[in-house]
Amino acid sequence: MERVQIIDLSVPIQKTPPGSPLKVDIEYIDHKQGVKIFGPIFGLKDGDFPDGNFSAVEKLTLTTHSGTHLDAPWHYWPTSGGKPSRTIDEIPLEWCYSDGVVLDVTHKKAGEEIDIADFERALEKIEYTLKPFDIVLVMTGAAKYYGKANYPQMHAGTTRESTLWLVNQGIKVMGIDAWGWDKPFNDMVNDVREGRKEKLWAAHFAGKEKEYCHIENLTNLEKIPRPYGFKVAVFPIKIEHAGGGWVRAVAIIDM
Ligand SMILES: [Zn+2]
Numbered sequence: 001m002e003r004v005q006i007i008d009l010s011v012p013i014q015k016t017p018p019g020s021p022l023k024v025d026i027e028y029i030d031h032k033q034g035v036k037i038f039g040p041i042f043g044l045k046d047g048d049f050p051d052g053n054f055s056a057v058e059k060l061t062l063t064t065h066s067g068t069h070l071d072a073p074w075h076y077w078p079t080s081g082g083k084p085s086r087t088i089d090e091i092p093l094e095w096c097y098s099d100g101v102v103l104d105v106t107h108k109k110a111g112e113e114i115d116i117a118d119f120e121r122a123l124e125k126i127e128y129t130l131k132p133f134d135i136v137l138v139m140t141g142a143a144k145y146y147g148k149a150n151y152p153q154m155h156a157g158t159t160r161e162s163t164l165w166l167v168n169q170g171i172k173v174m175g176i177d178a179w180g181w182d183k184p185f186n187d188m189v190n191d192v193r194e195g196r197k198e199k200l201w202a203a204h205f206a207g208k209e210k211e212y213c214h215i216e217n218l219t220n221l222e223k224i225p226r227p228y229g230f231k232v233a234v235f236p237i238k239i240e241h242a243g244g245g246w247v248r249a250v251a252i253i254d255m
Contacts, residue, residue, distance in 0.1 A: 031055070
């Protein structure tokens, strides 16, 4: 059997991490509570279950944009390229399993913009040329702040132009090791207050023009042993009519 190394690029779904504006609640129902909840449904008494135990189950309250997740064009705008935007259940799975490439932009500071030149330089450094359907993983280094109160503000973000630059080379799925594909909200709000309205969510809104998906809250990109020459799988949970879906993002490396 061929052996592969699999690197987990996902953060856990967990009760609201510090600093997260998106609340997550997980109600854990243990084996004893499982008896109390499911016994009456099946018409069984407590004593009918072995040692008073039955199934442990969890109930979650969260958005589709918690944890490591894939954004579908519907999240950005009702239409994409003049057609109704695809929802997460409509994303071709072929887009979600492909050759991966890590673009190192760790020199960019929090709040800065990752522009086309940054992507060009990152590609030059690793001597790689993008090809259609590559999954582009943008490494900002912000994942190290995951779980800290300042995490949503600690990354550089892409722009409308740099996003479309990738899309125009046939990239359908791209991702970032940070809270958002765009720069942090506080920086975008400052832009808007200072009259640069076009900066608000500009990279997400690029999806109005051309169809693409991005992954947010990636982690462990620095653990992938080479910048290309590996596969990435990011199949989203199939949520009907949704703008996003949680993914177990992984890098797959042939040994
Ligand atoms: Zn999202």
